[in-house]
Amino acid sequence: MKRRFLILALSQLLVLSLHAGGLMTNTNYHIAFDRMMARGASFDVDAIYSNPAGLAWGHEGWQLSFNVQKPFQYRNIEASLEQPYASLIGFEQHKFKGKASANPFVPALFGSYKHDRWAIGLMAGIVGSGGKVKYDEGVPMFVVPVAGMMAKNGLMPGSYTTDAFMEGKQYIYGIQANFSYRFNDHWAAAVGLRGNIYSGFNRGHVVATMPTPLGTAELLNMQIDVDQKGFGICPILSLDYRLDRLVVTGRYEFRSKLNIPNDTKTLSVTPPAVAAAVGPMAAAYQDGVKTRYDMPGLLSLAIGYEFIPEKFRGTLEYHWFDDKRAKMSGDRQDQLSHGTQEILVGLEYDVNKVLTVSAGAQRTDYGLEDQYQTNTSFACDSYSVGFGVGINCTSQLRINAGYFCSIYSDYKRQTEYSGIPVGETYSRTNHVFGIGIDYKF
Numbered sequence: 001m002k003r004r005f006l007i008l009a010l011s012q013l014l015v016l017s018l019h020a021g022g023l024m025t026n027t028n029y030h031i032a033f034d035r036m037m038a039r040g041a042s043f044d045v046d047a048i049y050s051n052p053a054g055l056a057w058g059h060e061g062w063q064l065s066f067n068v069q070k071p072f073q074y075r076n077i078e079a080s081l082e083q084p085y086a087s088l089i090g091f092e093q094h095k096f097k098g099k100a101s102a103n104p105f106v107p108a109l110f111g112s113y114k115h116d117r118w119a120i121g122l123m124a125g126i127v128g129s130g131g132k133v134k135y136d137e138g139v140p141m142f143v144v145p146v147a148g149m150m151a152k153n154g155l156m157p158g159s160y161t162t163d164a165f166m167e168g169k170q171y172i173y174g175i176q177a178n179f180s181y182r183f184n185d186h187w188a189a190a191v192g193l194r195g196n197i198y199s200g201f202n203r204g205h206v207v208a209t210m211p212t213p214l215g216t217a218e219l220l221n222m223q224i225d226v227d228q229k230g231f232g233i234c235p236i237l238s239l240d241y242r243l244d245r246l247v248v249t250g251r252y253e254f255r256s257k258l259n260i261p262n263d264t265k266t267l268s269v270t271p272p273a274v275a276a277a278v279g280p281m282a283a284a285y286q287d288g289v290k291t292r293y294d295m296p297g298l299l300s301l302a303i304g305y306e307f308i309p310e311k312f313r314g315t316l317e318y319h320w321f322d323d324k325r326a327k328m329s330g331d332r333q334d335q336l337s338h339g340t341q342e343i344l345v346g347l348e349y350d351v352n353k354v355l356t357v358s359a360g361a362q363r364t365d366y367g368l369e370d371q372y373q374t375n376t377s378f379a380c381d382s383y384s385v386g387f388g389v390g391i392n393c394t395s396q397l398r399i400n401a402g403y404f405c406s407i408y409s410d411y412k413r414q415t416e417y418s419g420i421p422v423g424e425t426y427s428r429t430n431h432v433f434g435i436g437i438d439y440k441f
Contacts, residue, residue, distance in 0.1 A: 022321035022340040023366060023379060024172075024295050029108040029125045031067050031436035034402030035388025037360030038315040038346030040302025041247040043240075045110050045438050048121035048178060051249050051302070052190035053240035055112055055119040056182035059440050065110040067400070067436030073100040073429065075133065077375055079140040080423040089147045089420070090157030096140060096375075100133040119180040127196060128172030128295055138164065139375035145418040146208070146220070149274075159210060160219060166204030172258075172295065173197040178236065186243060192236035196256045196295060200228045202285075223268045226285050230260040234295065247304035255326055256295040262287055284329075296326035296339065310350070317344040323367070332377075338367035356390035364406075370413040378426045380408040388434075398438040406430040 030046035033039050039046055043054035045065045075098040079091075086092040108125030137143075150160060178192035208220035234256035241248045264287035269275040275282075284291070302317040319342035324333055346360030362384040373379070388402025408428040415422055 022296060022298070022319075022342075023323055024128050024293065024326070025298060025321060026125075026127055026129075027319070028069070028404075028432070029067065029123065029127075030065065030110065031069070031388065031400035031402045031434040032358075032390070034069065034386050034404050034432060034434045035360070035390070035400065036315075036346035036348055036358040036402075037362050037384065037386050037404065038302065038317040038344035040249050040251070040300055040317040040344075041304025041315045045112060048110050048112055048123045049176065050300075051238060051240060051251065052121060052178040052192055052236065053180050053188040053238040053251075054247075054249065055114060055121050055178070055180040055190065056117060056188035056240070057242065058112065058114055058119065060114055062113050062441035063111070063438065064441075065436060065438045067108045067110075067434060068105045069108075069432055069434035070105045071430065071432045073431075074098065075100055075378070076427045077139060077378075078425040078427070079144070081144075082421070085148075085420050088151040088156070089144055094137075096135055096137050096143075098133055098135040098139075117182040121176075121178040121180065121192075123174075123176040125174060126171055127174030127176075127194070128198075128293075129170040129200075132167060132169040134167060140422055140424060141375040141417055144420050144422055148418050148420050150208075150219070155210065155219070160208055161210070162206060162208040162220075164204065164206035166202070168200070168202045170200035171198075172293075173199065176236070178238070180238075186241055188240045188242075190236075190238040190240075192238070194234050194236060194253070194256070196232045196234065196258065198228065198230040198232070198258050198260050198293060200260075202226050218270075220274055221268070221270045222274075223266050224285060225264070225266040227263040227265070228260045228291070229263070230258050230293075232256040232258040232295070245306040245309060247302075249300075249302045249304075251298075251300040253295075253298040255297045255322065257327070258293040258295065259290050259327075260293055261290045264288075291329050292327035294326035294328065297322035312347075312349045314347045315345070317346075318342070319344070332372055335369050335372035336367045337369055340367065341365045354392050356392075357387075358390070359385070359387040360404075361385050368411060370415070373411060373413060373426060375424075378411065380411050380426055380428050382406045382408045382428075382430075384430075396440045400434075400436045400438065402434050404432050 032046045039050040043057040045063045047054040077096045080093045112121040174194050176194035178190045180190035182188040203225045206222045209216045234254045236253050238251040267285050299320045304315040306313045321340035323339040342364050344362045348358040350356050364382045366379050384406040386404030391399045411426040
């Protein structure tokens with residue numbers, strides 16, 4: 001049997017993040033993050049995001065930066081069944097492989113202007129999620145119940161064929177503006193605002209048929225085509241304190257409420273008996289139904305120190321995402337033990353006036369619980385490492401190149417679908433390559 005089942009997207013379907021950061025928030029926009037990770041003490045152009053108050057100590061005049069990143073991510077689910085269920089469903093153990101990607105790449109644009117004590121900064125990029133995902137063999141939450149329903153009606157694996165297609169995409173675009181001001185030789189502050197634009201869709205079908213003496217009989221037909229668009233805003237506050245070679249910073253992004261309505265083009269399930277069985281799931285896709293995708297509040301604290309003046313520096317940083325108060329579909333935020341916590345460390349060394357090398361690491365703890373995880377939206381705690389270079393081609397032009405990967409811990413749980421017990425192991429991989437250009441006027 002060709003087992004290709006639809007990922008009938010629940011209200012949280014295809015929530016994916018192809019970058020570093022929290023459950024709904026990306027934190028890597030500039031390539032300096034890819035190659036160092038901890039950028040909370042920066043006063044370069046990437047400070048527009050990572051440390052807006054630091055711009056008050058940055059380059060005098062205009063500076064621009066354009067960055068592109070190419071992420072590659074796999075999201076796999078390994079399901080295991082015991083007898084007699086394995087014979088009814090058609091496998092004892094099977095890995096459902098999912099590939100997530102952003103095509104062709106993820107861009108980000110930065111620009112700032114500084115004059116004496118004040119500075120303004122603008123940034124545009126993909127600030128949440130960003131990409132699409134596809135499972136060619138479906139996922140256990142649909143494979144198991146559908147096969148179980150067929151078995152109850154005397155149709156065993158091999159006696160029917162299913163064919164399906166599903167594509168889902170989710171992006172949160174952001175446009176951010178900051179105003180920074182240096183009060184004296186030690187203190188600076190910034191205020192900012194970011195608009196978050198949500199755009200996504202879920203489209204697909206699944207058809208199950210079986211051969212008969214007169215041709216083929218249709219057992220199941222599901223069709224879905226839903227667009228989702230919405231908008232939210234979040235204020236941003238930032239502080240920067242400097243004393244000789246020491247830098248201490250803080251930044252807080254307030255929650256951005258995203259309540260996204262469905263624009264449903266197609267939603268149909270036949271025959272009626274199947275429609276009744278999947279009705280509660282399909283209800284989430286009715287036209288006009290709204291789904292919450294809030295971006296949580298984010299607190300960032302950083303300490304930077306120059307071990308060798310204008311030569312060798314390092315940063316230690318902490319992130320806390322207030323996920324517990326960010327509304328998610330089905331109130332999934334209540335199933336987290338705590339908000340996402342991250343520890344980042346980065347080192348940067350100027351080999352000479354032309355070449356800078358850097359490396360960094362990050363630990364991410366999401367506070368996951370079994371009830372939070374679903375086949376179509378799961379997370380795994382991780383360690384990330386990155387490294388790269390900055391090349392000063394001229395006094396005005398710098399090229400940044402970086403790479404980072406995330407090493408995820410497998411998440412295991414026991415669950416059941418339509419009364420059938422299933423053991424599941426969630427696993428992920430993530431690789432990001434990036435290159436960018438900074439230019440100072």
